[in-house]
Amino acid sequence: MTAPEADALPASYAHGTSTTPLLGDTIGADLDRAIAAYPGREALVDVSSGRRWTYAEFGAAVDEVARGLLAKGVTTGDRVGIWAVNCPEWVLTQYATARIGAVMVNINPAYRAHELEFVLRQAGVTLLIASLAHKGSDYRALVEEVRGRCPDLRETVYIGDPSWDALTAGAVSVPQDRPAVIGAGLSCDDPINIQYTSGTTGFPKGATLSHHNILNNGFWVGRTVGYTEQDRVCLPVPFYHCFGMVMGNLGATSHGACIVIPAPSFEPAATLRAVQSERCTSLYGVPTMFIAELNLPDFASYDLSSLRTGIMAGSPCPVEVMKRVVTEMHMAEVSICYGMTETSPVSLQTRRDDDLEHRTGTVGRVLPHIEVKVVDPVTGVTQPRGTSGELCTRGYSVMLGYWEEPAKTAEVVDAGRWMHTGDLAVMREDGYVEIVGRIKDMIIRxxxxxxxxxxxxxxxxxxxxxxxxxxxxxxxxxxxxxxxxxxxxxxxxxxxxxxxxxxxxxxxxxxxxxxxxxxxxxxxxxxxxxxxxxxxxxxxxxxxxxxx
The missing domain is CATH 3.30.300.30 (ANL, C-terminal domain)
Incomplete structure (x- = not known):
């Protein structure tokens, strides 16, 4: 070996190894395992309504919704839209559609008529489950406005309305074992979820995700923060997004933990009340959520001593905020996650014992069974560690593709199945990754x-x-x-x-x-x-x- 080669920095490439294999199950099969192991433990708590389900009760409720969907003619592969704020019915729909192989289409609660119409048409949604209203939006009126232009849409079911009761009542016409029979014939590689990316230009694209994508990602995120059946996970983050439904819901149920919904949408005080009253051990949020909670005038009055961990994602965490989260919110094992919808979402995560600098200066290191690399954005050549470039990721988590948009899929997923994130990153010598900006956000002065x-x-x-x-x-x-x-x-x-x-x-x-x-x-x-x-x-x- 010549001297220059000996002194060269290693390439900005890392592969997460593990002796624990990936899960090869469908979401329904994984839920069945949790129900069998923890039937009497709480699976879901909705603080605002006071409703609670043990795992056994949750499984029965999921099957009831699944049979109700079957009674309405929903079949494997059909697209079922969910346009709602955080509520138990959202979670039941998530697991019920997975049970029968229907593809759940997440719709942003903030969408207006033209955005709603685009998603319903593009995904070919046949049945829509929706809230009645949210922040001044009359969902029923908006659905009626676009219904005539959405030829695939057969019916809309409204949460908190007789139509939801009719959905669940319809379950009696379907044999109790029917969801299990259908589930036994599903593949873990089947598409199960379409999530529309924010889309800063033009209309959003529908990232299509499989059981294998999102079940494993939720499992590994939860495993990395040490979840067991003793954990209670407070989720003020939206379910329509991967943060809520994958890192939150699937992260909890794949370990037998409890999902706690503090409110229909984020409210700082309601979140801290939920942590206190439900003795939550984990709290999720983006940094602005934690800042809002810490800045409450009566913050010090909440008993948050039950917390030990949580997940912060979405954007970098300021050092001073992280210090307060660790000390004043008792979240000594809080974890930073990095990801994107197209990768189910998490690729990089800090570990429970990482120091303050790694939690604020980096977005962690690669998760098991995933590869990451940093490449020159122009040539695609892998950069030496310590050199900035575009972050790419590959593995079980990369989406199946954008729904019915192969050309747009090819723009971001290359021939080697690497997902190009569009983020500028630097991989340190120890394998931890810093995100230094978006390629399009970088300022050239x-x-x-x-x-x-x-x-x-x-x-x-x-x-x-x-x-x-x-x-x-x-x-x-x-x-x-x-x-x-x-x-x-x-x-x-x-x-x-x-x-x-x-x-x-x-x-x-x-x-x-x-x-x-x-x-x-x-x-x-x-x-x-x-x-x-x-x-x-x-x-x-x-x-x-x-x-x-």
Missing amino acids: GGENVYPREIEEFLYAHPKIADVQVVGVPHERYGEEVLACVIPREAGDPPTLQEVRAFCEGRLAHYKVPTRLSVLDSFPMTVSGKVRKVELRERYAEPAGGRD
Whole structure:
């Protein structure tokens, strides 16, 4: 071996090995195993309504909904839409469709008529299960508005309405063993779920996922945080998204743990009340959710001592927030996850005993049975460790494809079955991965590459800033300049641009120092809790001329 080869850094490639094999079951078979092992333990609790199910009761309720769907003519492979906020019926629908091999189509509760119509038509939804209303949206009226343009849609069932009661009552016309008979004939590789990605440009795409994809991902996420039948998992994150239904629901049931629904949608106080009253051991959220909980005026009055772990995902966690989550929320084993809908979702995760720096500076290391690599975005060549490039992932978790869109699938899944994430990443020598930005979010100012995450992390330490998002906006001379959008700690005392620049002076390279500042009350968000940076860029897209 020559000297240069000996000194070369290893490639940015990692493969998660394990002596524990992947699950080869369908979701229904896995649930049956949990029911047999823990029939009397709680499987599902809905705090707002007070309803509770043991595993035995949950299994019976799932089968009742499955038989009700069969009575309405739903067959294996049919698409069943679910357009609802978090509620027990959502969870029952998830497992009931899996029981009979129907493909559940998740529909964002924030969708309006044109988005709803697109999903119903594109997926060919034959039966829709929907909430009655949410945040001023009359779902029944919206369904009626689009029904005539959705030829496949035969019927809509509304949760909390006589039509839901009619669905479950219809189960009596179907033999009790029918779901089990159908389930025995299903393959774990069958498509079972379509999740529409956010789609920052044009209409969203339907990531098609199998039993094998999402059951194993939920299992491994739960195993990594040490779930057992003793755990109670508080889920304020939306079920329509992988965070709720895979990392949450399947992560819990694949280990015999209990799903706790604190409220139909995220409410900081309701979440902490649920943790306290149900003695939850695990809490999920994106960083903005944890920030909202920590900032409650009466935060210190909640007894959160039952918590030991949880999952934070969706965006990077500021160091100061993580410190408070670990100490004040008792989540010493909290885990950071990285993923995307197309990969079921998690590829990288921190471990229970990782230190603070790894939990805030990285998104963890590769999960078992998954491969990751960092490549040059142009050439596709794997980069040396410590060099930035596009993160790619491969393994059981990669989607079957975008529903009926092979050309769009080929744009992101290459011939080697690598999923190209579009995220810029650096793999450290120890295999942990840092996400340094989206390829499309990277700011190029006067030829210098600027990564918003670095500036955001720095500005979180400013005494007047509670939250911050950094985006690139047009500049006539430099191409782009750095805009910091901040939420102040005190509404009446926001930071000025001069104060922010003075805070950065001498501590950040000059080209990274924000040249524009916007003070906001809140950031535009997706329902899953991610900040819509594309909206911030569009809002401030007017070039700033000669400002430097």
